[in-house]
Amino acid sequence: MKKYKRAFETLERPFAWLDLDALDANIATLSLQTKDKRVRIATKSVRSVEVLRYLEEHVPYMCGYMTYSAAETDYLAQQGLNHFLIGYPVYETESVRNLCKWIKKGKDITFMIDALAQAGWLHQIAKEQEVKVNVCIDLNLSIKTPIVYFGTRRSSITTIDDASLLIDQLQAMSSLEIVGVMGYEAQLAGVQNQPKNKAKGLMIQQLQQQTKEKVTKLRQQMVALVKQKVGDLQFVNGGGTGSLAFTANSKEVTEVTIGSGFYAPSIFDFHKSVKLESAAGFALRVTRKPTSDTIVCHGGGYIASGISEQREPTILSAGLTYYPTEGAGEVQTPLKVSTKEHYEIGDTVYFRHVKAGELCEHFKALHLVRSEKYKGAFNTYRGDGQCFL
Numbered sequence: 167m168k169k170y171k172r173a174f175e176t177l178e179r180p181f182a183w184l185d186l187d188a189l190d191a192n193i194a195t196l197s198l199q200t201k202d203k204r205v206r207i208a209t210k211s212v213r214s215v216e217v218l219r220y221l222e223e224h225v226p227y228m229c230g231y232m233t234y235s236a237a238e239t240d241y242l243a244q245q246g247l248n249h250f251l252i253g254y255p256v257y258e259t260e261s262v263r264n265l266c267k268w269i270k271k272g273k274d275i276t277f278m279i280d281a282l283a284q285a286g287w288l289h290q291i292a293k294e295q296e297v298k299v300n301v302c303i304d305l306n307l308s309i310k311t312p313i314v315y316f317g318t319r320r321s322s323i324t325t326i327d328d329a330s331l332l333i334d335q336l337q338a339m340s341s342l343e344i345v346g347v348m349g350y351e352a353q354l355a356g357v358q359n360q361p362k363n364k365a366k367g368l369m370i371q372q373l374q375q376q377t378k379e380k381v382t383k384l385r386q387q388m389v390a391l392v393k394q395k396v397g398d399l400q401f402v403n404g405g406g407t408g409s410l411a412f413t414a415n416s417k418e419v420t421e422v423t424i425g426s427g428f429y430a431p432s433i434f435d436f437h438k439s440v441k442l443e444s445a446a447g448f449a450l451r452v453t454r455k456p457t458s459d460t461i462v463c464h465g466g467g468y469i470a471s472g473i474s475e476q477r478e479p480t481i482l483s484a485g486l487t488y489y490p491t492e493g494a495g496e497v498q499t500p501l502k503v504s505t506k507e508h509y510e511i512g513d514t515v516y517f518r519h520v521k522a523g524e525l526c527e528h529f530k531a532l533h534l535v536r537s538e539k540y541k542g543a544f545n546t547y548r549g550d551g552q553c554f555l
């Protein structure tokens with residue numbers, strides 16, 4: 167990691183970085199895939215107001231944010247951002263009351279719904295606050311075969327009948343207005359289809375190919391139904407970093423979501439369709455060298471949530487591997503050094519997080535580098551004193 171050495175020489179370790187050249191390259195690569203579809207930025211995969219502002223300025227056809235909680239959306243509204251689709255159902259009274267107040271002041275905020283219980287509750291708060299609230303119906307595009315369940319277990323709207331009933335229920339609630347539909351094809355966007363195990367990769371790719379037709383058919387049918395019952399929609403949202411090529415070619419979709427693709431964490435190293443540059447990561451200090459082939463880094467246990475081939479951070483510096491019996495440790499991480507490399511106490515080891523936004527939960531700032539020069543820092547949510555989920 168010689169290219170970062172001079173830029174970050176004097177920073178205390180550990181620190182997190184954002185490489186602006188790589189970020190710009192990723193924006194360009196992703197834009198080629200999204201073509202003329204509008205782009206919604208998934209804030210969970212960014213978690214820094216300053217980076218969100220940078221993306222708003224630089225991402226072509228950027229139309230708004232997909233946020234992940236009501237409190238977070240409230241915070242972003244306070245920061246002057248606008249056009250929010252909360253990507254997941256929320257159920258927190260105080261934060262939602264605050265969002266109703268923002269709606270009264272003219273902010274564009276849409277809530278995600280897939281069940282009567284969420285809708286009824288939201289309707290009551292909207293009524294109490296005397297405001298009309300926009301909602302988006304979350305379709306479940308998972309595919310069930312006798313052998314596998316391929317997709318997410320989130321939304322309860324899996325059939326045309328489910329969607330039809332929910333629309334009728336929503337239309338009976340005078341404080342709610344259906345303005346959008348989301349059909350997130352997670353089995354294409356979020357599943358690693360080029361894992362280290364080649365046979366597994368081929369099987370996943372085959373399943374993905376089969377699923378595409380079904381996803382398109384189901385999403386088109388559902389969107390047609392909603393439009394027939396509701397009239398014109400403001401948006402039909404789909405996709406994520408791993409499915410852009412497919413989603414951007416889907417006629418029924420008006421906007422695609424991108425989050426992780428900007429930082430390009432290591433989970434996307436195992437995606438066939440995405441070739442991005444590693445733009446963010448963290449650095450640790452070597453503080454011990456108990457044997458000639460072992461170094462110990464101070465920190466490092468930033469384990470990724472969810473399921474992936476590898477949940478420990480990916481080591482970027484050369485010639486280093488985890489000890490399987492130790493892994494990435496809570497406050498110390500021993501690493502095995504190959505015979506070709508040499509590390510001393512005081513050196514720095516560079517890593518990437520497996521997930522994008524989770525990196526920012528461990529650091530107050532992302533230190534910026536461009537053309538090997540230090541360019542200051544952007545605060546993360548944590549640096550702003552915020553912690554949402």
Ligand SMILES: Cc1ncc(COP(=O)(O)O)c(C=O)c1O
Binds near residue numbers: 423427
């Ligand atoms: C509803 C929804 N849309 C889109 C995405 C895609 O986000 P990313 O580009 O970070 O993979 C996600 C990620 O989990 C999601 O939950």
